Amino acid sequence: MIDKPVNHKAWFFVFPVFLLVAISAIIPLMTVVNYSVQDTFGNNQFFWAGTEWYEEILTSSRFHDALVRNLIFSGIILLIEIPLGIAIALSMPRKGIWVPVCLILMALPLLIPWNVVGTIWQVFGRADIGLLGRSLAAIGVEYNYATNWLDAWITIIIMDVWHWTSLVVLLCYSGLVAIPEPYYQAARIDGASKWKVFRYIQLPKMQRVLLIAVLLRFMDSFMIYTEPFVLTGGGPGNSTTFLSIDLVKMAIGQFDLGPAAAMSIIYFLIILLVSWVFYTAMTNFGIDAPEKEVN
Amino acid sequence: MAQITLDKLAHSYLAKPQNDADFALKQIDYVWEDGGAYALLGPSGCGKTTLLNIISGLLVPSKGHIRFDANDVTELSPENRNIAQVFQFPVIYDTMTVEENLAFPLVNRGVKRSEVNQRVNDMLVTLDLKDKAKRKARGLTADEKQKISLGRGLVRYDVNAILFDEPLTVIDPHMKWQLRTKLKQLHEQFGHTMIYVTHDQTEALTFADKVVVMYEGEVVQIGTPEELFDEPAHTFVGYFIGSPGMNILPGAVEQNTLRLADQSFELNKHYRSLSGKLEIGIRPEFVKVTDAAGAGSSGVKMQVNSVENIGRHKIVRGMVNGQAIDAVVDEDANVPADAFAVFDKSRFNVYEDSHLVRAES
Structure with missing residues (x-):
């Protein structure tokens, strides 16, 4: 090996970034880690608790229930928003005056803050004064998100679909318009049906944007907080108490900082794990297994 | 395989062309013999791609007719003309294997499974892709991909013509020679009518029996490479063919x-x-x-x-x-x-x- 000249000046350039990341991410995260392994009775006096809080969280049925709710919710959201987003993107015009019109209409829901979306639907769906609630009641459909858990779920899912399908649409649309014309011409010459054009040209070409769409929608829906909080505050009962709502109750409501910190870390690791699974599965889809070259 | 007749063909991209200058392709009358290898040669914007798209059916000409043998196909869509086309950039189906790519046009036309396998196998051998048959097509090199897009045309034995739109643009120089030789060889083997669009005179002169030189929407000369060299019909052909001109x-x-x-x-x-x-x-x-x-x-x-x-x-x-x-x-x-x-x-x-x-x- 040749001795490379060592120049420590580079650290001066790395240091500001390191400082920024430390303040913005590492120090807050470490505070959480710190809380998660200690116990306190106030007065700023802490005792070492080891993995006690982690064990408590991992074995508590309260955590399990919320986790299952989260997984089901994210599953439903992905199953609805991804196909719906693709379908809308496919039916959007590719040129002409309607392109900007469609794009702006699509972008509108994305500009509205979460709590406003929650409030809109909360009022819209109310059985006593809401337009939707009253209308449904008038045609004889019993709908009340405050008392019926299924109605609450449906309302939250509709809110999320209304709010975020546009994101999937815009991502898919950008993928679709990037496909060069010869692909479609070749497919026509090869006698491919519409379905096959979708299956073998459009879908593979959208793979990358779909990966981004799935990851964003998974992470976002797994962290859902504002909508159920505004709608019913996690009710009726515990039916819409997702992990984030439970976490806030535990940390701010009960002031159980230790268990709440442990839960945060677990919550974070689950999102990281599932995102990694999605990423690996989707980037490896349609690619050869690692080369087994035979000479 | 078919003879292709261009009957008083002309095309303008404008709805109501007023004069000659409005035509991207000025009137052309010509018969492409069955089994011939033709090159359309000319600088960018001379109308050669327009002519190719009219033959493949991606464009309907504003005037005149195009016939494959005795059938008027002027209004037919590409899928009904039974032609194959190789584009400037290799068009392959990313998620399919090499085999599946080659089988695709046959499967779409409802050819029997055993027949498909037989033909795909023959084609893999012809294209020297046998050892990559099970590989996904997206991992291949540009020249291999271009071979696949050519192969998708050749597996349909009965195509009327194979059209090439500057197919060697993205291929490395040393592979260009090999692919061109392969193309010549396939032409001799299968005898398809081949029409090759290019702005590269070397490609045109080595590939084609007859070269069609186009200039500003007009066919200025159709001839063998020798004729183009010895007796250019237009000063443009004189400049354009030969190095120096x-x-x-x-x-x-x-x-x-x-x-x-x-x-x-x-x-x-x-x-x-x-x-x-x-x-x-x-x-x-x-x-x-x-x-x-x-x-x-x-x-x-x-x-x-x-x-x-x-x-x-x-x-x-x-x-x-x-x-x-x-x-x-x-x-x-x-x-x-x-x-x-x-x-x-x-x-x-x-x-x-x-x-x-x-x-x-």
């Missing part, structure tokens, strides 16, 4: 006397009386550069500006009587300081308003 100089012709650069040449052929802008064309290959002794009485004084060595030949660039002129001489030829140009007088071409005039006898 033909020398085009102002001159005059009367009966059998040709005047060029203040020098008269007695020809053993006879021209009708000409009017309009007269030009004389002579290929650099037929201009000799010698000294005064070697030139004798037929030499014209030449001022040499530069000599470029291009391997087996040298290109001598200079001036004769105030006109730029190129000559191609042997690599070891001596270019004297006091140079004279000697023209091979049997190789003069006469152009009247840019169009070739043939001698009467």
Whole structure:
């Protein structure tokens, strides 16, 4: 090996970034880690608790229930928003005056803050004064998100679909318009049906944007907080108490900082794990297994 | 496989073309013989892709008809014309294996499974892709991908024609030769009518039996590579084909006397009386550069500006009587300081308003 000249000046350039990341991410995260392994009775006096809080969280049925709710919710959201987003993107015009019109209409829901979306639907769906609630009641459909858990779920899912399908649409649309014309011409010459054009040209070409769409929608829906909080505050009962709502109750409501910190870390690791699974599965889809070259 | 007839074909991208200039493709009447290898050659924007798209059915011409054998296909869509097309960039189905790519057009047409397997296998052997059959197509190199897109046309034995739209653009130079050779070989093996669009004269001249030279929406000459070299029908063809292009100089012709650069040449052929802008064309290959002794009485004084060595030949660039002129001489030829140009007088071409005039006898 040749001795490379060592120049420590580079650290001066790395240091500001390191400082920024430390303040913005590492120090807050470490505070959480710190809380998660200690116990306190106030007065700023802490005792070492080891993995006690982690064990408590991992074995508590309260955590399990919320986790299952989260997984089901994210599953439903992905199953609805991804196909719906693709379908809308496919039916959007590719040129002409309607392109900007469609794009702006699509972008509108994305500009509205979460709590406003929650409030809109909360009022819209109310059985006593809401337009939707009253209308449904008038045609004889019993709908009340405050008392019926299924109605609450449906309302939250509709809110999320209304709010975020546009994101999937815009991502898919950008993928679709990037496909060069010869692909479609070749497919026509090869006698491919519409379905096959979708299956073998459009879908593979959208793979990358779909990966981004799935990851964003998974992470976002797994962290859902504002909508159920505004709608019913996690009710009726515990039916819409997702992990984030439970976490806030535990940390701010009960002031159980230790268990709440442990839960945060677990919550974070689950999102990281599932995102990694999605990423690996989707980037490896349609690619050869690692080369087994035979000479 | 079919004979392709272009019957008074013309195309304009405007809805209501007013005059000749509005046409991207001016009227063309031609018959492409069954099993021929044709090249459409011309600079960018000359209308060659327009013509190709009309043949493939991606465009419907504004005027005229196109027939495959006796069938009028002017209004038919590409899928109903039974043609194959290879595009500038390799078009493959990313998620399919090489095999599945080749089988795709057959499966779509409902060919029997056993037949599909048989043909795909044959094609894999023909294209030297047998060992990559099970690989996903997206991992292949550009030239392999281009072979696959060609293969998707060839597996349908009965295609009327295979159209190529500058298919070697994205291929590495050393692979271009191999692919071109492969293409020639496949043409001999299958005998499909092949139409090859390019702006590269080497590709066109090596690939095609007949080259169609296009210029500003007009077909200016259709001929074998030899014809294009010896008797360019238009001064543009003279410039465009050959490296360097033909020398085009102002001159005059009367009966059998040709005047060029203040020098008269007695020809053993006879021209009708000409009017309009007269030009004389002579290929650099037929201009000799010698000294005064070697030139004798037929030499014209030449001022040499530069000599470029291009391997087996040298290109001598200079001036004769105030006109730029190129000559191609042997690599070891001596270019004297006091140079004279000697023209091979049997190789003069006469152009009247840019169009070739043939001698009467």
